[in-house]
Amino acid sequence: MGVNWPELERQLRQFLPPRAVVSARQELLAYDCDGLTLSRHQPPLVVLPETTAQVAAAVKLCHQQGVPFVARGSGTGLSGGAVAEIESLVIVTSRMRQVLAIDLENQRITVQPGVINSWVTRAVAGDGFYYAPDPSSQVACSIGGNVAENSGGVHCLKYGVTSNHVLGLEVVLPDGSVTSLGSELDETPELDLRGAFIGSEGTLGIATAITLRLLRAPQSVAVLLADFTSMEAAGEAVRQVTAAGLLPAGMEMMDRLTIEAVNDYFGVDEYPRDAAALLLIELDGQEGEVAAAVQLATQLCSQAGARTVRQATDAQERALLWKGRKSAVSALGRRFPSYYLQDGVVPRSALPRVLAAIEQLSASYGLPVANVFHAGDGNLHPLILYSAQEPGIEERVKALAAAILRLCVDEGGSISGEHGVGSDKRCYLDWMYGPDDLATMQLVRRAFDPLNIANPGKIFPTPSSCGESARRVAVLQAQGQALPDEAVVF
The missing domain is CATH 3.30.465.10 (Uridine Diphospho-n-acetylenolpyruvylglucosamine Reductase; domain 3)
Structure with missing residues (x-):
């Protein structure tokens, strides 16, 4: 039996503030995707509560009527996690800003x-x-x-x-x-x-x-900018810095495509335009500690092949260097309106060969890949750049993304470092975990949510969305075994 959405809307309006319920089709368009725009699903109803009591009342109503709900914040997520893939009430917390x-x-x-x-x-x-x-x-x-x-x-x-x-x-x-x-x-x-x-x-x-x-706030902060003639050399610098026992506050890497996009975005060459890769290294702590760390990090970067290592002279210059890094995705989006951002993780020691392999995959699939990422902990953020008007392009883009994530897993890494699994990567979760592991995770989920109404269909592979999961279910059915919870499609 389906959800009576007009009746649910009427009930929600009884305890929510004016204009806290969104049901007009043109207004619901704002909630049809998160930062991952490749997949869009317009929800039937959205609410914007302002207090814990209002959230609790809305969720209780969903529980009583068996209505799925999806929690959503600012909508900047990058894994399709805040999208109502299954018809659901979207509960947006963006007005809870105290x-x-x-x-x-x-x-x-x-x-x-x-x-x-x-x-x-x-x-x-x-x-x-x-x-x-x-x-x-x-x-x-x-x-x-x-x-x-x-x-x-x-x-x-x-x-x-x-x-x-x-x-x-x-x-x-x-x-x-x-x-x-x-x-x-x-x-x-x-x-x-x-x-x-x-x-x-x-x-x-x-x-x-x-x-x-x-x-x-730390007593002293220093930021180094090291540029290299290859991504592999920059990856080797990351390996050497961490192997030496230095623990930077942050260590970020950008490739040439990203460097050019950022420089064009700001209209000034803040980064060396002819560099194949650069590292931003922030060191913080006591003054003496930072001074010694700067000296060692500079030496190690040069040893790994850095052409130059520049130190920001003041707080304003430090902020400018980081502003470019934090604006990198926006800068790339300005040059390439369609992109697909991934979030794999590899051991730091594997960075040089993984970056080389991503370059080969990019050439093989005929799609440019920009690399800008948290190099210090091996959290890669490859951006696959494409034209949405090209026929069949989305399948090719997703295939390249899957190949990059497979590479990460094969190197002893993970399919996600911070963007989550959501709906985007759920079909890859069983690359890392066996059926028993997935079933145990579902036990935890079911303890909190026996009705499976909280963001249903996310994280875990399901037969309706993942071919490998469907094959496992078919095997269990043929053997006459009970189906795991992941086989239940809402």
């Missing part, structure tokens, strides 16, 4: 999920604190979305990803009840359900208040 509490004495801050990432640092910078996780989209992405995807960013090499900086969560569970996961303490004795929730991509509930760890 800073609820600041506790500088204990170095923590509590915010609603719609608070933009960069706003957290802005709220405490005057007191000498900052929030470390900084995705490239930090001026647009929300903390709730960062929690859902376990986002990283430029400084995740030294300071870790979102899960390392979330102390506690207020969560609306899929039955509409409200609970707390974790606490305001660094270490607690209970089962780490906080850790299970972070990175669950909206499949275990919706976070409505998030307590974050703040860090003291």
Whole structure:
């Protein structure tokens, strides 16, 4: 029996603010995709609550009527995770933008999920604190979305990803009840359900208040720009720097295509235009420590083949160097309106040969690939550039993306470092995990959501969407065995 969407809309309007329910077709278009525009699904209904109580009421209504729901923040995700692929109520938290509490004495801050990432640092910078996780989209992405995807960013090499900086969560569970996961303490004795929730991509509930760890601003910061004649040489520099025991705050790599796009975007050659690759290395800490690290990193980059190593002279120049890196995807999007961004991970030691292999794959598929990524922790972000008007291009683009991710897995890496699995990469999850592993993960999901209404169809391979999953189900059926939960299509 289908959902009576007009009746559900009427019920939602009874407790939500005016204009908090979106049902007009032209307005719903704004929610038909996330940052991954290759796949679009217009939802039947969208709500924009402003409080935990309103979120809980909407979710409880869904639970009572068996209506699927999808949590959505700013919509900047890159794995199709916030898209209503199955007809669902989309619950958007972008109006929940309050800073609820600041506790500088204990170095923590509590915010609603719609608070933009960069706003957290802005709220405490005057007191000498900052929030470390900084995705490239930090001026647009929300903390709730960062929690859902376990986002990283430029400084995740030294300071870790979102899960390392979330102390506690207020969560609306899929039955509409409200609970707390974790606490305001660094270490607690209970089962780490906080850790299970972070990175669950909206499949275990919706976070409505998030307590974050703040860090003291470092005494000294230095940024180095090293340019190379090949991507392989830049990858070797990353390997040597990390092997030497240096721990930069961030270490980012860009290839020639990206360098040219960024320079054109800003109308100034901030980066060496003739370089095949460059590294941005940020070192922070005490003054003496940073000075010694700068000297060693410069030596190692030169040893690996850097043509020049330049140090930013002041805070303004440091900001300019990072602005180019964080604007790289936008710059590429300006030159190539259609692109497909992936998110594989490889061991740092494998970077030189993986980058060479991606170059070969690019030539083989006849599609340019721009590389801009978190080199320090091996989190690749290859952008496949194409013309959407070319017949059959989407299949070729996806095939190249799959080949790159397969390469990452074969090198001992992962299909995702921070963008999540969503609907985009669910068919590749069984490259990394066997049937028993996937079934165990589904047990966790079912404990939170027995009705399978929280972001259904995401993360896990299903027969309706993945050929390999369909083959496994056919084998089990032929053997007369019970089907795993992943075989159930909503």
